[in-house]
Amino acid sequence: MSTKNPAVDEYMAEGCGRCDKVGTPECKVNTWRDGLAELRNVVLDTPLTEERKWGSPCYTYDGQNVVMIGAFKTNYVLSFMKGALLKDEHHLLVAPGENTQSGRVIRFTDAERVVELASVLKAYILEAIEVEKAGLRVDFKKMKDYALPLELQQAMDADAALKDAFEALTPGRQRSYILHIGSAKQAKTREARVEKCRDKIFDGKGFNEY
Template identity: 50%
Template sequence: KDHCALLFHKGALLKDPKSLLVQQTENVQSARQLRFTSVKDIERSTPVVRAYMKEAIALEGAGKQVALKKTADFDMPEELEAYLKEDAELRKAFKALTPGRQRGYLLHIGGAKKPETRVARIEKCRDRILAGKGWNER
């Protein structure tokens, strides 16, 4: 990597007037990063880092929460919907997964551009779903 990062778990709540906070991926809902590419960059940013940390501590102390998107609000890939409709065992196992694991599969499977890739991902993940594991768990 060409940077080091300071992660704020509830970074989405921070005021960011200079747009310094980075959202790691489009699917990250709450966390934000301050990224640094050199020691001088860190030294120059010390006042900003302190201000962000003070604000983060105040938000935490106030009990503020990020309004997270519910799993039901994520798009269900058509192919997964068809598999779940046809395979009762898979449907039951998928519904038994935690919302986070379900979301992981929705994003992983839905992230494929081609239908055949989505089908391949479903077939590859079937055993893990039946075992109650997330898509990237061993």
């Protein structure tokens, strides 16, 4: 049994603290507290170290993030950082977003389900630890595999400074703009998104960074 971290005790009592509902009945952690507590018990019964990162419980092995627990409006999750590499024999894992390459989550809406699946969840966690021990890595799509939205390419062709700023971004940040701009169905919307993203690109930030 791993040692409980006081910072996670605080999370369970008050919430993640990332919005103004912290410590109130409307806090998402409060909504799912019983189920989150059961998930926490399952993870603590493994060799992982309990920490708190990005406001939420994070469980690490040899300094590497392996799983996290999180609360959302309609459900709460056990999130596997390299879930794409797990066998998923019980078909429980889902990608949290259509463009997610590595992470996978198991969603819950009641504590009883966690209790029922406790042994299975623990087996998944132990497999995730073995993945980490083996040093396995997800084979991410390379930037060359992503097509630049035409409107972004045209903007960079017309503005060398924008092109230099975009190419100076990390691959992950570049990808965030490609996906955001390219997801718009209409050309005018894609053009508008390029303009709205200019300042962030020049600031060296990804689309989801503030």
